[in-house]
Amino acid sequence: MQNLNLSSLKKLEIILGGEYQSFATDLLDRAGVKGYTIVHNLSGKGSHGFREGHLMFNEDDVLIMVIAAVPEDMVEPILEGFEPFFNKHSGVVFVSDIQVSRLVKFSDQG
Amino acid sequence: MQNLNLSSLKKLEIILGGEYQSFATDLLDRAGVKGYTIVHNLSGKGSHGFREGHLMFNEDDVLIMVIAAVPEDMVEPILEGFEPFFNKHSGVVFVSDIQVSRLVKFSDQG
Amino acid sequence: MQNLNLSSLKKLEIILGGEYQSFATDLLDRAGVKGYTIVHNLSGKGSHGFREGHLMFNEDDVLIMVIAAVPEDMVEPILEGFEPFFNKHSGVVFVSDIQVSRLVKFSDQG
Numbered sequence: 408m409q410n411l412n413l414s415s416l417k418k419l420e421i422i423l424g425g426e427y428q429s430f431a432t433d434l435l436d437r438a439g440v441k442g443y444t445i446v447h448n449l450s451g452k453g454s455h456g457f458r459e460g461h462l463m464f465n466e467d468d469v470l471i472m473v474i475a476a477v478p479e480d481m482v483e484p485i486l487e488g489f490e491p492f493f494n495k496h497s498g499v500v501f502v503s504d505i506q507v508s509r510l511v512k513f514s515d516q517g
Numbered sequence: 518m519q520n521l522n523l524s525s526l527k528k529l530e531i532i533l534g535g536e537y538q539s540f541a542t543d544l545l546d547r548a549g550v551k552g553y554t555i556v557h558n559l560s561g562k563g564s565h566g567f568r569e570g571h572l573m574f575n576e577d578d579v580l581i582m583v584i585a586a587v588p589e590d591m592v593e594p595i596l597e598g599f600e601p602f603f604n605k606h607s608g609v610v611f612v613s614d615i616q617v618s619r620l621v622k623f624s625d626q627g
Numbered sequence: 628m629q630n631l632n633l634s635s636l637k638k639l640e641i642i643l644g645g646e647y648q649s650f651a652t653d654l655l656d657r658a659g660v661k662g663y664t665i666v667h668n669l670s671g672k673g674s675h676g677f678r679e680g681h682l683m684f685n686e687d688d689v690l691i692m693v694i695a696a697v698p699e700d701m702v703e704p705i706l707e708g709f710e711p712f713f714n715k716h717s718g719v720v721f722v723s724d725i726q727v728s729r730l731v732k733f734s735d736q737g
Contacts, residue, residue: 413706413722414587418721418723422554427578432672440673441673442671442672442673442719443671443672444642444665444669444670444671444690444692444719445669445670445671446556446669446692447668447669448557448558448668448672449554449555449556449557449662450550450554450555450557451553451554451555452542452553453550453552455550462599470554471526472554472556476719476721484521486618489618490618493618499552499586499617499618500617500618501528501586501615501616501617502523502615502616502617502618503528503615503616503722504614504722505721505722505723506721506722506723507719507720507721507722508706508709508713508719508720508722513719534666546678556666558667558668559664559665559666559667560662560664560665560667561662561664561665562652562662562663563660563661563662563663580664582664582666596633596728599728600728601724605730609662609728610727610728611638611696611725611726611727612633612725612726612727612728613638613723613724613725613726614724
C-alpha cells in the first residue's frame with residue numbers, strides 16, 4: 408500500500424455539552440492538535456458504562472462530539488487537560504486506534 | 518498514565534430507523550447499560566458490506582446511531598437482544614475496541 | 628457467540644465537504660460497497676493531525692462523514708480511488724477495525 412501512506416493514530420471522541428465547544432477546541436488547539444471535526448445536536452443519557460451510576464447527561468442536554476486524530480503521545484496530555492473540566496461537567500472521552508490516510512492537497516515532491 | 522484511569526470497553530454503534538429509538542434505548546437500559554449518546558438525522562443506503570445484497574435502508578429513511586460503551590461481557594446479550602428486531606427491521610451494529618477515560622465528578626479519595 | 632455471527636471488517640469514515648456527497652457514494656458504489664451511512668452537518672477545522680499544517684477545512688464548511696464497513700481487501704482500492712479527489716479537495720479518511728453483527732432479515736436456513 409505504498410501510495411496510501413496510512414498513519415497509525417489515536418482517535419479521540421470527546422462528548423460534552425454543546426455550550427463548551429470552544430473550551431474543547433481551544434484546549435485541542437493549545438495541545439497542538441491540527442484539526443478536528445464536530446458532530447452537532449447529539450442527545451444522550453447516563454454515564455457511558457461506568458459503575459458510579461450518577462447521571463452525567465439527561466435527555467434534554469444538547470451534546471456535541473469533537474473528533475480528533477492525534478499521535479499517541481498527545482493522548483495523555485489532552486486527557487489530563489480535560490480532567491478538571493470533567494471533574495465539574497458531564498462528558499466522556501473515547502480513545503481508539505485508527506489509521507488515517509495522509510491527505511495532501513498538492514503533489515508530494517518527496 | 519496513573520491519573521487517566523482509562524478503561525478498556527467495547528463501543529457499540531447501533532444504526533437503525535429513528536422511529537425505533539425508544540426500543541433501542543429501552544433494550545440498553547434493561548441490559549444494564551449506564552449511558553448512551555445518539556446521533557440523529559443520518560441517512561444511509563444498503564446493507565453495510567454484507568453479501569446478501571438486499572437493501573436494508575433506502576435513501577429516504579431517517580436513521581439514528583446509538584453509541585454506547587459497555588464491558589465486553591455485555592456485548593453478547595445486547596446483540597442477542599437486538600437479534601429479533603433486526604430479523605424484521607433494517608439496521609446494523611458495529612462493535613469496536615475503545616478505551617474510555619474514567620470520568621468522575623468528585624475528587625477520587627482512593 | 629454462535630448466534631451472533633460477528634464479522635471482522637474495516638470501518639471507513641470519510642469526512643469531506645457535503646457538496647461532494649454523491650461523488651463519495653458513487654465511488655463506494657462502484658467499488659462494490661454494499662451500504663453506507665452518512666452523518667450530516669458536521670463542522671471542522673484543520674488537517675486532522677498531520678504535520679503539513681495547511682488548513683484543510685475552515686469553520687464555515689459544511690462537512691459530512693460517510694461511514695462504511697468493508698472487507699479488508701477493499702480498503703486499498705477505495706483509498707486509491709479517493710486519492711485524486713483528496714489531492715484537490717479537503718478531507719480525511721479514518722480506517723479502523725470493527726466487528727459487525729451479521730443482520731439478516733429472514734431466518735438463516737444454513
